[in-house]
Each structure stands twice: as structure tokens, then as C-alpha cells.
Amino acid sequence: MRHDQSGRRVAEVWGPGARALAGAGVTAAAAARVLLLLGRQYWKSGQKTLADRHVQDAIALLETLPPSRELAMAYSARAQLAMTGDHVEETLEFGQRATRSRGTVRGPRRAGRTPSTTSALLC
Numbered sequence: 001m002r003h004d005q006s007g008r009r010v011a012e013v014w015g016p017g018a019r020a021l022a023g024a025g026v027t028a029a030a031a032a033r034v035l036l037l038l039g040r041q042y043w044k045s046g047q048k049t050l051a052d053r054h055v056q057d058a059i060a061l062l063e064t065l066p067p068s069r070e071l072a073m074a075y076s077a078r079a080q081l082a083m084t085g086d087h088v089e090e091t092l093e094f095g096q097r098a099t100r101s102r103g104t105v106r107g108p109r110r111a112g113r114t115p116s117t118t119s120a121l122l123c
Contacts, residue, residue: 029070032058036077043081052081072101 026034039054055077062071075098082090 028061028065029068032061032070032074035061036074039077039081043084048081048085055081067101072098075101 035054035058039051039058042048042054043051055074059071059074059078062068062074065071075094079091079094079098082094
């Protein structure tokens, strides 16, 4: 059985949707990307509960790893879901987490791209 950096069994940390990926040797970061993509698709099809669950599972996975751009993006996705549900406090909380996470990760920023979370924070 694979373990994450904190020593926990990966299958215990990952949500039910990602356990099959763990058995296939997929990393936590890759599984989180899949969960975020699924969350986006569920949101597009109007299935907010499933979207919330997949994004939350992605965040749980990524929080077991060192800070990353992916974690900031997962927080941003969570903020966006909260914003579409008119949950102002949750939107602000996860938007701020996204901003703080992005600030701890070094790397090039894409020119001309502004995270939608920034827009949510300014409303």
C-alpha cells in the first residue's frame, strides 16, 4: 500500500472516487486533478452536491502534500462553488486560502490571466 508524505495510507486519505486510482499507482496530485475535473463537470451538469464532494476530496488530498499551485487552484474552485451558492463567508475563506497558497508557491504566473477568485473577493 502506498503512503503519502505524512505517512498515512493513501487509500485512507483519498475519497472513495480516488481509491481506484491509488490502486493503479496514480499519485495524489494526479488523483486530485482528476477529482477537480470531475467536480467541474458535475457542476456544469447541475449536480452541485457531487461537485462539492469531489472538490473537497481534491483539497483533502492536496493538503497532505507540500503547498502547490494545484492546492491554490483547488481552493479557488471551492471558492467558486461557494460563490455560485451565495455562501459569502465560505467564498471569502477559500478565496483567501487560494491567495495565500498561491503566494507561498514560486513559479511563473500566466500573463493576462487573473484568478476568478480575485473577482469574487472584490464583489
